[in-house]
Amino acid sequence: MLTVLNLAIGxxxxxxxxxxxxxxxxxxxxxxxxxRADFLKQGLEQLLQDxxxxxxxxxxxxxxxxxxxxxxxxxxxxxxxxxxxxxxxVKAADPSTIRNISDFQASVAAxxxxxxxxxxxxxxxxxxxxxxxxxxxxxxxxxxxxxxVSGWYKRYAQKWLLGLALALAVTCNVDTIHIIQALSSDPKxxxxxxxxxxxxxxxxxxxxxxxPHTQPAKAAQPSPGPTEDTTQNVSQLINNxxxxxxxxxxxxxxIGWSEPQRQYLYDPGHFVGALLGWFLTALAASLGAxxxxxxxxxxxxxxxxxxxxxxxxIGAKKDS
Numbered sequence: 001m002l003t004v005l006n007l008a009i010g011x012x013x014x015x016x017x018x019x020x021x022x023x024x025x026x027x028x029x030x031x032x033x034x035x036r037a038d039f040l041k042q043g044l045e046q047l048l049q050d051x052x053x054x055x056x057x058x059x060x061x062x063x064x065x066x067x068x069x070x071x072x073x074x075x076x077x078x079x080x081x082x083x084x085x086x087x088x089x090v091k092a093a094d095p096s097t098i099r100n101i102s103d104f105q106a107s108v109a110a111x112x113x114x115x116x117x118x119x120x121x122x123x124x125x126x127x128x129x130x131x132x133x134x135x136x137x138x139x140x141x142x143x144x145x146x147x148x149v150s151g152w153y154k155r156y157a158q159k160w161l162l163g164l165a166l167a168l169a170v171t172c173n174v175d176t177i178h179i180i181q182a183l184s185s186d187p188k189x190x191x192x193x194x195x196x197x198x199x200x201x202x203x204x205x206x207x208x209x210x211x212p213h214t215q216p217a218k219a220a221q222p223s224p225g226p227t228e229d230t231t232q233n234v235s236q237l238i239n240n241x242x243x244x245x246x247x248x249x250x251x252x253x254x255i256g257w258s259e260p261q262r263q264y265l266y267d268p269g270h271f272v273g274a275l276l277g278w279f280l281t282a283l284a285a286s287l288g289a290x291x292x293x294x295x296x297x298x299x300x301x302x303x304x305x306x307x308x309x310x311x312x313x314i315g316a317k318k319d320s
């Protein structure tokens with residue numbers, strides 16, 4: 001039973017490190033493509049149903065300031081700047097006067113017939129002559145729409161993640177079946193891997209496995225949507241990918257292309273097994289590093305709670 005649990009810990013540990021590498025590279029690639037900005041713009045187009053209104057929102061001072069480049073579109077827009085932009089589209093701010101709900105009611109009524117006017121009219125009706133409620137209604141309207149956009153983006157990112165994971169599994173020969181066979185047949189390799197896994201599980205979060213911090217931090221979920229504020233820049237993504245790759249290369253489990261493994265590919269039976277092993281690795285990586293970190297911690301806790309009294313005494317002496 002303990003051997004099976006140790007084997008599960010070794011596999012979960014390998015999947016965790018490989019997922020960290022794939023997730024970091026995937027985020028780097030999507031960042032280079034600027035896909036968050038593309039999906040966000042598509043979401044605004046569906047929300048406002050008017051390309052001119054979309055352009056006005058994106059060119060509004062509060063929104064344009066969120067862009068990373070001078071002529072680019074932002075990859076994240078909060079509800080407050082969006083609401084301010086819409087209010088200025090409906091009725092431009094006049095420094096000499098204070099806008100009230102009746103001003104917006106008249107301005108919305110004067111808009112040409114469109115989906116944009118229809119939506120704002122419905123929000124105005126629900127606001128019941130209260131400007132604060134009208135602003136909140138616009139923000140809620142935006143947030144509901146952007147929840148769908150985040151879903152679009154995450155599905156798109158998941159497809160890239162799976163494809164990248166499969167390509168990297170083949171390139172680096174991260175073969176699940178071969179790893180299981182190696183760990184099962186070599187007790188010392190399994191023990192070393194479990195030791196590394198336990199030390200990693202004590203790190204606190206999946207994020208700390210790659211970039212340790214003095215204080216615990218919440219592990220970031222893979223592929224955040226375009227409407228979720230992300231502070232990671234390209235250099236951080238590169239550093240995370242590099243650190244995760246170093247972790248993976250230093251682990252005890254057999255990965256990479258040794259001469260015997262290259263020879264195996266000429267055997268149809270081994271080649272089919274390798275294909276299955278790579279595919280299993282890619283599927284596992286697509287679940288994300290936080291999933292495998294949580295799984296690893298559960299396995300480690302079960303192992304710790306299930307040790308015999310003698311084993312616990314030995315472990316306590318080592319810890320001291």
